[in-house]
Amino acid sequence: MLDALWEGLLLILQWKPFAFMLVGVLVGFWVGLLPGIGGATTLALMLPFIYTMQPVEAFAFLLGMHSVVATTGDITSILFGVPGEATTAAIILDGHAMAKRGEAGRALGAALTASLIGALIGAAALALAVPIVRPLVLTFGSPELFMLAIVGLAFIASLSAQGARGMVRGFLAGGLGLLLAMVGQDPQAGVGRFTLDTLYLWQGLDLVPVLVGLFAIPEIIDLAVRGTSIAGDVPTGHIRRGALEGVKDVFRHPFLTVRCALIGTFIGITPGLGGAVAQWMAYGHATQSARNAEERKGFGAGDVRGVIGPGAACNSKEGGALIPTIAFGVPGSTSMAILLGGFFLLGLVPGPDMLTKHLSLTFSLVWTIVLANLITVAVCVLLLNHLAGLTNVAGHRLIPAILVLVFIGSFTSNSNYADLVVTLVFGAVGYLMVLAGWPRAPLVLGLVLGKIAENYLYISVARYGAGWLTRPVVLVLLAIAVAVVCYPVIQAWRGRHRAKHA
């Protein structure tokens, strides 16, 4: 196996695959920066180019592109509060708050370093998982996937403000998210739900316009109302430093980084949960690292740990997501489905053979993820402090440009004017929530997990009756969910306890 690992590296280091990877990275870089244009669409557009390539070259190109999209998506999210990708929304909460405090450089440094480490851990996990991939994925049936969604929803407890009032608000927002996930034709009876008699809502709410509205619009309003630059009155000199500080931050919280990267990898491996989930679970986990109520309040107001968590998760999942695609020929996401098309184009049949006969090619995929991320982060680090300077540009110059990006980004999800309406409606919802102090993260988590939870619950009951409740992994996950819900409560109690004795 070590031979194959080495061979894989040599494969990718030949000049042609390497050159194609660089082209891919360049494309992915821009796609990530622009909100709305997702990795999946770009992959579909680029697929025809691989007809004449060798398998290693083709995957270096496609995967190189795909694996940096999430990395540069973080940049847009942090600088402008506009989600660069649907998978990089969670990083806005603390990342953009830091940018407003004049610490954009530090936030970017932390996010990129975390995502590099995440990518490395994800790739390592992919490499290590090769021998045990099949039993691992097959353990997770529909009942287990349903419970995983429940564990995800349990993180609402961590994503809400502390105290009874905060919790209630968090779970209400989560409930609203679940309701929003019900919009569209249901998959059991084919009945339209909450479609408001429009064709647009038949297939449910699209995540991109909702996220862009929910997060970007309130920031734009805030920026316009303040009438300053994003970083306010913080002097330029200060802003243009700090990237290195962010890099150091990641190493100050090594275990958090690793844990969040593992969460991302795990979600990636599990087909059906989707990339948008990993970041929120990682963010929820990051907030659990707060030692007392004081620290907990810092989350959402620019705690660097809230940047490291989702940063580490959003790239580590890519390594994981390749696993079901390669080992079973079953893609875990749209991007992976398109990548699977790439396999066929090249005359490869993904499946058990990829783990034996074509093992070195599989490892070349791992190396592509590693190298593409190394290169991107290296390039970004050089640019970071300049990028951070953008937060010093006066708001009235920046807002028109951001608005154009926001609306084009939403519109590209369906090329339908209703996308813009959704953006504006959720913009209003987001703004009101911010004003009234309601957390937006639980709403998104509910929206992202609602459909998954509904479908897998239905399948579990239809297939196993009540028997699914007694499956061992289900019980373990249930215990984890309970622990996740109780954790903030215990945390708060311990905080009070300590305060009393101090």
Next chain:
Amino acid sequence: MKRRQLLVAAIGLAAASPLALAQSFAGKTVTIIVGYKPGGGYDATARLLARHLPKHIPGGPTVIVQNMPGANSVIAANHMYNVAKADGLTIGTFNRNLPIAQLTRVEGVKFDMNKFAWIGSAANESTILAIRSDLPYMTFEELRHAKEPVVIGSTGPGANTHDFPLLLKDLVGLNFKIVSGYSSSADIMLAVERKEVDGRAGSYTSLRPFIDRKLVRPIVRARSTEPGIDQLPVDENFAPTPRAKAIMALRSTPELIARPYVMPPGTPAEIVKAMRDAFARAIQDPQLIAEGKKSKMELEFTSGEQAQKVLHDVFSQPKDIVEEFSKYIKFGE
């Protein structure tokens, strides 16, 4: 409206001679509107065609693909019918089941399939049902007498993963337990692999790799066929009554025009003819065939006239059959 008619008339005149036809396309851009997001079969087919059509259209226009997803592509079809100009520069491709949607009076449908200017269909699709190879049932007869219920995974009503086994269960009486809600056919495949379900229905193209790998075994197919599954029994032949047979036939009819391509109603006949010829030639193009083979897409052109005959079959069903049919089948996917 008057202006549009004038425009159409003008184009019609201009397009009367082959030279003029070339002029009406030269330097122009032809847009193929796809009713789905990138990543699926409809999109992949359109992109393959877009790469090879320019050589075969007079005047060699640029051909691009635009995605207009939503409502199982009803939005794209409505756009083609009501908004797109009938000047030959817009082509639409959408859900093959839209004729069913129109037939069963689905809300939101604002088109008449018969009035589109049909170029034809770029491929047909064959639905089959496959079950896990480790199950004891080797033939349809054996499956029919299964004592234990056979669990079939599905993505939901309106998809062939759901409707095909549903009719086998309700009309032929197979001992199926249909579990729906999987997010994609790939997702069901994984459930097959972990033995959560015993099998699934779907297009032969999507199931073939798993049949080759001996994970599943094909058992029965619908009427539309292709090389490799000719020998499989056809579901309709097991129908107990003529009524049941008609319902099963109606479900599978659109599969004969599985990748429909149309232009807006009122497109001048010369342009429609030129486009039909272009499609027919492009699909025979050795380069396209080679590319298609690589990506496991085999195209087969069904001309517009033929497609309209298929439509006629759908729309000439007696009312009671349609009513019965809509009890089982919901429009979707």
